[in-house]
Amino acid sequence: MAERSVTHTTFTLERSYDAPPAKVFKAFADPAIKRRWFVEGEGWEVDEFVSDFKTGGVERSRFRFKGGEPIRNDTSYHDIVPNERIIFAYTMTIGEKRISASLATCEFKPSGAGTQFVFTEQGAFLDGLDSAGPREGGWKELLDALGRSLKS
Amino acid sequence: MTERSATHGTFTLERIYDAAPARVFKAWADPAIKARWFVGPSDWQLLERSIDFRIGGKERLSGRKGSGIVSTFDAVYHDIVPDQRIIYCYDMRLDGVHISASLATVQLTPAGAGTRLTFTEQAVFLDGYDDSGSRERGTRILLEQLGGELQR
Numbered sequence: 001m002a003e004r005s006v007t008h009t010t011f012t013l014e015r016s017y018d019a020p021p022a023k024v025f026k027a028f029a030d031p032a033i034k035r036r037w038f039v040e041g042e043g044w045e046v047d048e049f050v051s052d053f054k055t056g057g058v059e060r061s062r063f064r065f066k067g068g069e070p071i072r073n074d075t076s077y078h079d080i081v082p083n084e085r086i087i088f089a090y091t092m093t094i095g096e097k098r099i100s101a102s103l104a105t106c107e108f109k110p111s112g113a114g115t116q117f118v119f120t121e122q123g124a125f126l127d128g129l130d131s132a133g134p135r136e137g138g139w140k141e142l143l144d145a146l147g148r149s150l151k152s
Numbered sequence: 153m154t155e156r157s158a159t160h161g162t163f164t165l166e167r168i169y170d171a172a173p174a175r176v177f178k179a180w181a182d183p184a185i186k187a188r189w190f191v192g193p194s195d196w197q198l199l200e201r202s203i204d205f206r207i208g209g210k211e212r213l214s215g216r217k218g219s220g221i222v223s224t225f226d227a228v229y230h231d232i233v234p235d236q237r238i239i240y241c242y243d244m245r246l247d248g249v250h251i252s253a254s255l256a257t258v259q260l261t262p263a264g265a266g267t268r269l270t271f272t273e274q275a276v277f278l279d280g281y282d283d284s285g286s287r288e289r290g291t292r293i294l295l296e297q298l299g300g301e302l303q304r
Contacts (some may be wrong), residue, residue: 004236006257008272010160074208076228078243078253079278084156087253087276088242091230099232101239103255105158105276120160122259122274126231126241 007125009132015117015143019150024115025083026145028106029053037061037130037149038142041083055080069095084108092130100127119143157288159277163288167269167295171302173260176267177235177289179301180258181205189301190294192217200224211240221246236260251281271295 017024021147027033031051039046045068051059059075072093079087086106102123109116119139125131169176172247179185183203195218203211210237211227227242244251254275261268271291277283 004233004259005284006237006239006259006272008162008164008257008274010162010274075239078241079157085158087158088228089253090254091291100254101257101285102274103241103253103274105160106170107156107158120158120275120276122160122162122255124255124272124274 003016003127005127007131008123009125010120010122010137011132011136012121013119013139013143014138015119016111017115017117017147017150018113020113021083021110021115023150024117024146025086025108026098027149028084028086029080032148037145041141041145046124051075053077053080078103094129097129098126100133117143155280157278158278159283161179161273161277161283162272162274163291164273165271165288165295166270168266169264169299169302171234172268173262173267174179176260176269176298176302177238181232181234181299185301189297191215191297193221193293205232207227209283211242220258222248224248229254241246250278252277252283252287254287269295269298 004049004095010025027037031053034051036048039061045064048061049061055077057077061073073090075088075090077088079085089103091101099124105120107108107118121135123132123135177190186203187201192215197216199216199222200212200214209229212225214222214224216222224245225242229240231237231239232282241253241255243252243253252275257271257272273282273287273291275287282286
């Protein structure tokens, strides 16, 4: 039997983007834009990305890194306030093993002509298969990729 | 316009029950048993209850408090390990206003002939809703009611 454990952690990341809140929000809300910064990184093969961006809607992405094990993200949207806030819950699964369940809050605040973006993740990391450090690192890369996508 | 805010908090509660983990787990998994202890106070009137206890399944509990306010609990199950762990995300609404989203982790470990239950809630309270510890107090009461059910 697998040794079961849960480690609960919270981390917060902040970014200043030059784009207004409506544009940053749209990068989450528009599936075609989100797909580009969220799953289509270098070395990643995307098997599926479907997003139903509405409160109660779900999003599923399946991908692999350099031919590795299939990784799956199952997201459900809990709260959406256009141009201001998105709250979603998501689980990450590698192969058949669920490695985490998380609640994520995205806040978009006007800052001059740009946006102060605050991302808070409250995570439950499971069975020693993942931890907050790598997760936080992963989101730093994603938020950098989001920043680059806002410049295009 | 509503003033938007998001306040993050975490609490953990522990209980030892004089019942085996399989029995404690069943009190969450079996809708008929859960309906006996997962209830509001005596002046609370049930309006709607449904539960689909499986990963991805949903649960709803709606009731009218003595004050006349209708509270609605909407949950989605993210992780279920029989007799060991349940993780769900839930939204609370008061008269239709979204006041919080939470990730709840229920861990069950054997403790002698009984069970140690560890309940962890990672919550975000919305738009100035002042919880002031009432979520934790309410959860304590629910876990006491669960204890009463397990003594039947």
